[in-house]
Amino acid sequence: MTINDIEINEITFGEERKLYNLYKKAYRNSKVDFDTGEVANLEIDWDAHDLAIGMALELAIKNPDEILKDMSHPEIDKLGQQILIEYLRLNEKSKKI
Numbered sequence: 584m585t586i587n588d589i590e591i592n593e594i595t596f597g598e599e600r601k602l603y604n605l606y607k608k609a610y611r612n613s614k615v616d617f618d619t620g621e622v623a624n625l626e627i628d629w630d631a632h633d634l635a636i637g638m639a640l641e642l643a644i645k646n647p648d649e650i651l652k653d654m655s656h657p658e659i660d661k662l663g664q665q666i667l668i669e670y671l672r673l674n675e676k677s678k679k680i
Contacts, residue, residue, distance in 0.1 A: 586665050589650060591643045594670055598642055603671055606635040636663035639670055 584591045594602070609632035614624040640663045644650050651659050668674050 584669070586643075586669065587662060589644065589662070591666060591669070592645065594642050599670060602635060602638055602642070602667070605631065605638060606667065606671060609635060633660075636660060636667055639663050639667040642670070 584593070609628045610626075612626040612628065613622055615622050640647060640651075640659070643666045651662075654662070
């Protein structure tokens with residue numbers, strides 16, 4: 584698979600679960616109505632969020648020093664977020680109808 588013309592590694596189910604559990608920690612203090620899906624109070628633990636993005640990047644890219652060297656940190660974060668969404672099946676194409 585590729586994202587932004589960068590080859591992204593496939594991950595195992597176990598890696599996906601570890602990544603998902605780390606990602607959930609970023610939102611654990613938010614208030615969600617699970618019947619409606621509405622978020623009443625969004626609180627993000629940015630340290631946990633950044634760790635999840637970092638883990639996604641580490642899993643995804645074989646040689647990050649070479650691949651990411653010309654990108655700014657905001658660009659790297661954006662790429663990491665795109666990878667995270669893909670790995671956790673949160674993108675539009677993975678949603679069930």
